[in-house]
Amino acid sequence: MKSLHTRLVIANAVMLFILLTGLGLVLGQFFQFFPKDLHDVHEDKYRLFLVIVLTVAGLMYFFVSYRVFRQYSKSIDQASATAMRIAGGDYLARTPIAEQETNDVLGIAINQIARNLQEVSILRSMEKERLKTLIESMGSGLLMFGREGSVNLLNGVFEKTFGFTSEELIGKTFKEIELPSDIKELIEDVFMTEQAHEKQVRIDNGHAVYHLSVYGAPVIGRHGNWLGIIIVMHNITELIRLEEVRKDFVANVSHELRTPITSIKGFAETLLDGALESPEVASEFLGIILKESDRLKLLVDDLLELSGIEQEGFQISLQPIVLASVLEDAIKIISGSIERKQMAVELQVEPGIRVLADRDRFIQVMVNLLTNAINYSKEETTITVVAKKMKNEVTIQVRDEGIGISPSELPRLFERFYRVDRARSRESGGTGLGLAIVKHLIEAHHGHVTVQSAVGIGTTFTIHLPLLR
Structure with missing residues (x-):
């Protein structure tokens, strides 16, 4: 595409040619009124003079008009090029304006438009990023359908819950997606009634069971136009x-x-x-x-x-204690029960182990674990207590030779009132709260409790405490 400056120069040359041609014709007619002799004598001189005058005048006209056209057409060409870049999405484009060109209204206006579009683009990018961050961090699954019923938005929580990706779902209708039937029915109800609906859904994906509170509502624009529906899925499994x-x-x-x-x-x-x-x-x-x-x-x-x-305000008095001394005191407390069942306790403690603990509370923990081992062990068996210093922690194991616990019961072992053998627990006077108390007290010591067991062989409870440095 030719620039405005080039087109103006071509147009100016054509006009100059027409002007000079017309002026030559006029002067030719003017010389016809002179006498023949005078005409013949001076014909060559006047013709040469005419050519020189017309040439000089044409060059001066061409030069002046070129300068004038160049001054105005250059700014227009620059403004046009800038406008084309802005139309292509380059909002950083600017029309160069010299300090002396204060009357370049077009260039100033285009630059102002570019700045305004740049600010709008920045604001839109910020709002888009904020919306994306909000959607991804909301903690609930989000699924949005357009007016035609196809998916146009979903977040990472939904992908993680159902195992889909955005590339697999974008553009598909809810009937083409493998969602639970209850969720599909809710989506269809929202589309049909254009009213909000809510229901609880249980999902079993083979690895875990989820309970979701699914809420669906229509999306209405500012002017009342129908935009689609939005589905929010709150995970209420923990509740x-x-x-x-x-x-x-x-x-x-x-x-x-x-x-x-x-x-x-x-x-x-x-x-x-x-x-x-x-x-x-x-x-x-x-x-x-x-x-x-x-x-x-x-x-x-x-x-x-x-x-x-x-309770939230529960506190314990932590202080350095010698682990062997505490374990010996706990064994003395349950010695009567040990003698009645003709059992034995074997204590294996590495010398010099010290932990940061509440002495009385820790003795309570050990008494509960030892009593539990006695109640669920046969007579004339041995309970082994082993304390070791590991790299970053101290472990205390209470190992019995009792009835053992099946793997299915281990996850619920520290629940309140949960008993493996209810009859034997009641006969021994247990309340079903001992292990729950142990769990909470050890967590108050910034540690945790693990359990390993085999039916008919025995059970091992392991206390993990931070190492006192």
Whole structure:
């Protein structure tokens, strides 16, 4: 494409040629009025003069017009080139304007338009980045459909939950996507009714079970036009699990409290109905009532203990302690139970191990683990306690030769009131809260507890504590 400056020069040359041709014709007619002799004598001189005058005049005209046209056409060419770059999306393009060219209104206007478009582009990029960050960090699965029912937006949480990628879903309709039937029904209901809908969905992908609260709503523009629908999926798996734990806790507490209360009430009624007349029967029933009362008190004490440990403001007094001394004290406390079952405790502690712990609370932890090992072990077996100093931690193992625990029961072992063998636990006077207390106390010491077990062989509880440097 020829520039405006080139077109103006060509047009100016054509106009100059026409002007000179017309002027030559006029002068030729003018010389015809002179006498013939004079005309013949001076014809060559006047013709030469005419050519010189016309040539000089034409060159002067051409030079002046060229300068004038060049001054104005150059800025227009530059402004046109800048406008083409801006139209192509290059908002950094600017028309050069010299300081003396203060009257270049077109160039100034185009530069201002470019600056405005650049600011708008920056703002749009920032808003787009903010929206993308918000969508990706919202913590819930997001799926958006256009008016035609095809997917045009989804986030990483949705991809992770269902195993899809954006390349696989963009442009597909909800019927072409392998979503659970409940979610498809909700999407279809939103499209059909143009109203918001919500439901809870359970998803089992073979590796884990998810509970989702799915909310779908139409997307309406500023002018009331239909843009599509949006589906938000909140993961409420943890809430469902906590609700189930709460229900189990309430049911277990009710069951645990009802058993001793029923026994106390039944034997008290029997005594009032006449059993007091028989001293032997009355003594036996009162002994049972006392035993159940002690069991009830122990259960309430453990509940209060666990409740206090789980409170946010719970604190322990940490100080350096010699591990061997603490383990020996714990073994002395349960020595009576060890003797009754004719069992033995083998203590293996590396010398010089010290940990940062609350002495009384740590003894409580060890007593709970040792008591648990005694209750679930056969007579004349051995409980082994091993303490080692590792690279970055200290480990204390309590190993028994008991009935063992099946792999399916290990994940729930530290839940409140969970028992592997309910009958044996009740016979031993256990409340089902000991391991829950152990777990929370060790976590208060900035450690954790692990368990390994084999049915019929035994169980090993391992306490991991930070190494005192």
